[in-house]
Amino acid sequence: MPEENTSPLQIDSEQIQRAADILKTVAHPARLKIIDFLEPGEQPVAQICKCLNAAQPFISHHLSLMKAKGILSSRRNGNQVFYSVANRNVIEVIHCVRRHGRGNQTCTGTAVSVRE
Amino acid sequence: MPEENTSPLQIDSEQIQRAADILKTVAHPARLKIIDFLEPGEQPVAQICKCLNAAQPFISHHLSLMKAKGILSSRRNGNQVFYSVANRNVIEVIHCVRRHGRGNQTCTGTAVSVRE
DNA sequence: TGACAATATGCAATTATCTCAATATATAGA
DNA sequence: TCTATATATTGAGATAATTGCATATTGTCA
Numbered sequence: 272m273p274e275e276n277t278s279p280l281q282i283d284s285e286q287i288q289r290a291a292d293i294l295k296t297v298a299h300p301a302r303l304k305i306i307d308f309l310e311p312g313e314q315p316v317a318q319i320c321k322c323l324n325a326a327q328p329f330i331s332h333h334l335s336l337m338k339a340k341g342i343l344s345s346r347r348n349g350n351q352v353f354y355s356v357a358n359r360n361v362i363e364v365i366h367c368v369r370r371h372g373r374g375n376q377t378c379t380g381t382a383v384s385v386r387e
Numbered sequence: 388m389p390e391e392n393t394s395p396l397q398i399d400s401e402q403i404q405r406a407a408d409i410l411k412t413v414a415h416p417a418r419l420k421i422i423d424f425l426e427p428g429e430q431p432v433a434q435i436c437k438c439l440n441a442a443q444p445f446i447s448h449h450l451s452l453m454k455a456k457g458i459l460s461s462r463r464n465g466n467q468v469f470y471s472v473a474n475r476n477v478i479e480v481i482h483c484v485r486r487h488g489r490g491n492q493t494c495t496g497t498a499v500s501v502r503e
Numbered sequence: 504t505g506a507c508a509a510t511a512t513g514c515a516a517t518t519a520t521c522t523c524a525a526t527a528t529a530t531a532g533a
Numbered sequence: 534t535c536t537a538t539a540t541a542t543t544g545a546g547a548t549a550a551t552t553g554c555a556t557a558t559t560g561t562c563a
Contacts, residue, residue: 279438280423284416286488287423291416294480298410299521303403307396316540322395329522331541350530350539363483364410371476372402415551432510445552447511466509466560 296340297361301325302333306356306365309343313355412456413477417441418449422472422481425459429471 282290297303301323308314308322320330334354337343344357356362398406413419417439424430424438436446450470453459460473472478 280420281426282419282423282485282488284420286484287416287419290484290487291414291419294410294414294419298407298414300400300403300407303398303407303410304396304400307398307403310397317538326523327540328524328526328542332522335541347530347540352540360483360487364480367476367479367483368402368406369398371406372398433508442553443510444512444554448552451511463510463560468510 293340293342293358293361294364296337296342297364299333301329302337303365303368305330305333305337305354306342306361307368309354309356310362310365313346313353315351315353317351319354409456409458409474409477410480412453412458413480415449417445418453419481419484421446421449421453421470422458422477423484425470425472426478426481429462429469431467431469433467435470 280287297306304323305319308319314322316327316330316334319334320327323330334343334345338345338354342356342358342361343354345352345354347353396403413422420439421435424435430438432443432446432450435450436443439446450459450461454461454470458472458474458477459470461468461470463469
């Protein structure tokens with residue numbers, strides 16, 4: 272019988288699962304915007320709503336999704352709840368997105384390129 | 388009327404859209420595995436099927452999804468089709484996932500951390 | 504051309520995601 | 534306690550993603 276390369280992957284299946292889960296949560300326009308907005312520092316929900324120009328329940332929903340995945344954390348101060356980015360890997364992803372957006376991408380020019 | 392911070396985002400909306408689209412495509416266990424497998428160099432479809440231990444139509448479907456987004460590119464050589472990673476940003480993401488997986492993460496220890 | 508190997512496509516059923524609207528909860532201050 | 538403000542939760546309808554299976558396409562070789 273021929274010996275075969277059953278799993279020449281560099282990442283194990285469980286880690287892949289977790290990563291996919293985190294990335295799936297990040298991979299949404301509103302949620303990316305929230306992360307982008309929060310990256311410099313914590314903000315209360317109302318500010319996030321204003322920044323994204325979106326309804327409060329809509330924002331709250333996405334915030335709690337990300338909090339559940341450990342991407343964001345929150346702290347209450349009186350009436351308000353302040354959210355911040357809790358996962359540094361996600362910040363790496365946002366940085367990557369920013370680099371790409373600025374045309375500073377190391378990208379070789381694929382379908383994702385900005386030229387129209 | 389109060390002047391407001393309508394969009395203090397560092398990334399513009401269109402770029403966010405594109406990034407979300409790419410990330411959404413990447414954010415799937417099978418597709419992450421494929422990218423992980425292809426990152427060192429191109430591979431024919433049959434090898435990818437064997438590596439992921441998955442049915443060929445299943446793999447083919449995910450390959451064409453990623454190709455459509457410019458994440459992968461393909462070249463035919465006779466009977467076989469070789470796929471490779473075409474988008475360097477996606478490679479950055481895979482590197483980030485690997486760093487995270489190895490416990491080498493710059494992560495501060497959130498719900499995503501590996502310790503159990 | 505005919506048969507075989509490698510890959511791609513189409514269909515269908517299940518399941519998950521998105522988003523709005525209504526409403527609930529929590530805190531502060533009078 | 535009553536009211537107002539800030540945030541969270543729930544329900545529902547629409548849309549999209551997933552995946553197995555059957556089948557089509559493409560290329561090779563005899």
